[in-house]
Amino acid sequence: QSALTQPASVSGSPGQSITISCTGTTSDVGGYNYVSWYQQHPGKAPKLIIYDVTNRPSGVSNRFSGSKSGSTASLTISGLQTEDEADYYCNSYTTSSTHVVFGGGTKLTVL
Amino acid sequence: QVQLVESGGGLVKPGGSLRLSCAASGFTFSDYYMSWIRQAPGKGLEWVSYISGSDNIIYYADSVKGRFTISRDNAKNSLYLQLNSLRAEDTAVYYCARTAGVKLRPYYGMSVWGQGTTVTVSS
Numbered sequence: 001q002s003a004l005t006q007p008a009s010v011s012g013s014p015g016q017s018i019t020i021s022c023t024g025t026t027s028d029v030g031g032y033n034y035v036s037w038y039q040q041h042p043g044k045a046p047k048l049i050i051y052d053v054t055n056r057p058s059g060v061s062n063r064f065s066g067s068k069s070g071s072t073a074s075l076t077i078s079g080l081q082t083e084d085e086a087d088y089y090c091n092s093y094t095t096s097s098t099h100v101v102f103g104g105g106t107k108l109t110v111l
Numbered sequence: 112q113v114q115l116v117e118s119g120g121g122l123v124k125p126g127g128s129l130r131l132s133c134a135a136s137g138f139t140f141s142d143y144y145m146s147w148i149r150q151a152p153g154k155g156l157e158w159v160s161y162i163s164g165s166d167n168i169i170y171y172a173d174s175v176k177g178r179f180t181i182s183r184d185n186a187k188n189s190l191y192l193q194l195n196s197l198r199a200e201d202t203a204v205y206y207c208a209r210t211a212g213v214k215l216r217p218y219y220g221m222s223v224w225g226q227g228t229t230v231t232v233s234s
Binding site: 092102 | 146148155156157158161170171172173206211216217218219220221222224225226227
């Protein structure tokens with residue numbers, strides 16, 4: 001199955017806001033509200049930060065927010081902090097036989 | 112506390128087999144869908160397989176279909192992944208993960224992850 005499309009890298013300065021996109025098709029992102037986002041620091045397991053497009057699990061900072069327009073989902077991080085530097089992955093339901101697909105990942109650098 | 116601990120990784124030759132295990136604790140294991148996700152060195156996450164709490168619903172990624180088998184033993188609170196006909200491209204850290212909510216499928220979100228176990232396929 002084809003991975004969802006994410007930019008390879010984004011960067012921002014402390015205090016700024018950044019947005020990471022996740023582009024799919026009507027068979028996945030565009031057709032269903034089952035988009036989740038994960039944060040992964042080097043050498044660590046991924047952490048769920050957004051589920052069902054816009055919802056934050058308990059304990060996740062409200063600086064993280066999710067949205068969707070058409071077949072593109074977005075993760076916005078406001079008030080960037082140095083500890084936000086990590087890799088970010090989107091994930092979605094897909095009508096393909098596999099049911100689940102990840103994006104290729106985006107490396108966030110906080111300058 | 113809620114915890115997942117993977118084991119069973121190692122070095123195996125191409126064409127060989129390996130069985131990964133994931134021991135769960137701190138929650139009612141049989142209530143949750145469980146998944147395996149892998150990450151090749153320097154690469155992104157790749158979902159591998161998921162299984163329902165009662166193991167009657169199973170899905171695989173196309174890249175492993177026919178070679179890998181997911182299973183679970185609810186009496187032992189354990190998840191397994193049998194890896195057969197291994198290839199160099201199967202080299203990765205393999206994570207097990209639990210869905211965020213009871214009876215919810217993985218695409219609703221996976222909120223509990225293990226630390227991963229490393230599989231290296233090389234001659």
